[in-house]
Amino acid sequence: MESKSVRFLLLFFMTDMTTVVNSQSKTTKTSLSALIFSVLYCRRKHKIWQDQSIFRSTSSIPGIPGIPGNPERDGLPGSRGLAGAKGEPGERGDDDVDLGKSNWKQCVWKRNDGKDTGLIQNCTFNKKYDNTSLRVFYEGTLKTSGSYVCNRWYFTFDGPPSYGPGAECTKPATIDGIVHVSITHEYPYRYRHIESYCNQVPKGYIRVGFWIGKCQGSSLGSGHTGWNSMSRIVIEEVPPPQA
Numbered sequence: 001m002e003s004k005s006v007r008f009l010l011l012f013f014m015t016d017m018t019t020v021v022n023s024q025s026k027t028t029k030t031s032l033s034a035l036i037f038s039v040l041y042c043r044r045k046h047k048i049w050q051d052q053s054i055f056r057s058t059s060s061i062p063g064i065p066g067i068p069g070n071p072e073r074d075g076l077p078g079s080r081g082l083a084g085a086k087g088e089p090g091e092r093g094d095d096d097v098d099l100g101k102s103n104w105k106q107c108v109w110k111r112n113d114g115k116d117t118g119l120i121q122n123c124t125f126n127k128k129y130d131n132t133s134l135r136v137f138y139e140g141t142l143k144t145s146g147s148y149v150c151n152r153w154y155f156t157f158d159g160p161p162s163y164g165p166g167a168e169c170t171k172p173a174t175i176d177g178i179v180h181v182s183i184t185h186e187y188p189y190r191y192r193h194i195e196s197y198c199n200q201v202p203k204g205y206i207r208v209g210f211w212i213g214k215c216q217g218s219s220l221g222s223g224h225t226g227w228n229s230m231s232r233i234v235i236e237e238v239p240p241p242q243a
Contacts, residue, residue: 097129097239104236113225116151120210120225125235127203132237137195138210140231142179142224143188149221150180151212153194158207166209169198178215179223189227199240208235 107123127134136155144151154176156166168174177194210233214220225231 097132102236103128104234106232106234108230108232110226110230112227114223115212115225116220116223117213118211120153120212121231121233123208123210123233123235125206125208125237127201127206127237129237130203131240132203133197133199133240134201134206134208135195135197135234135236135238136175136208137193137234138232139193139234140191140225141189141227141229142177142192143190143227144179144181144221144223145184146181146219146221147184148182148219150178150215150218151221151223152176152178152215153210153212153225155194155198156209156211157198157201158209169196169201171199172197179221180215180218181221189224191229197238197241206235208233 103126105123105125107121109121113120125134134157138153138155142151142153154168154174156168158166168176173196175194175196175198177192179188179190179192181188212223212225
């Protein structure tokens with residue numbers, strides 16, 4: 001716009017100069033001064049008009065917000081990070097079995113016990129874990145005398161109240177052995193071994209008892225335990241059986 005105004009004023013200036021040359025010199029000076037003033041005045045007005053236009057454009061009313069775009073999809077998974085530092089060892093749990101050192105006990109005696117029924121010997125044992133088993137065995141001389149009679153020797157486990165006083169093993173079964181005779185002149189003194197495992201015995205102090213009694217379905221014989229030899233009960237805590 002400004003360039004058009006300048007061309008117009010130049011054209012007007014050239015026309016006016018032609019007229020001034022043919023006029024008197026006084027008139028020429030007056031027309032030239034007026035022309036210069038007009039050019040400066042027009043340029044000033046044009047500048048003011050431009051500034052007003054810019055102001056009007058910058059102070060206009062804001063437009064309507066655009067429509068929100070669609071959300072982007074999740075990016076690809078990042079690469080695996082470096083492994084962290086190794087943590088401190090945790091505390092040992094209550095059911096963690098550590099039998100690197102064997103936990104066992106032996107009770108030994110020597111006497112000829114002539115009971116037919118009742119307790120022969122107790123042996124107290126400190127069981128360390130709940131989820132272990134007990135291996136027990138008796139070794140010594142056992143005998144029964146009579147006619148068609150039988151005696152039974154067996155183990156009991158007298159532990160915490162949750163297990164019961166003087167109970168025979170039930171997990172998986174009782175631990176016992178028998179001696180049966182048919183005629184009176186038999187005197188079978190023999191060195192015998194009775195052994196097995198008992199599961200689910202609670203931890204703590206357990207009193208293991210070795211008893212003599214009557215066989216089921218037979219008459220009670222005259223029992224003898226430990227004649228002329230050492231008798232022993234051995235108790236050992238062992239890992240639980242496999243599933």
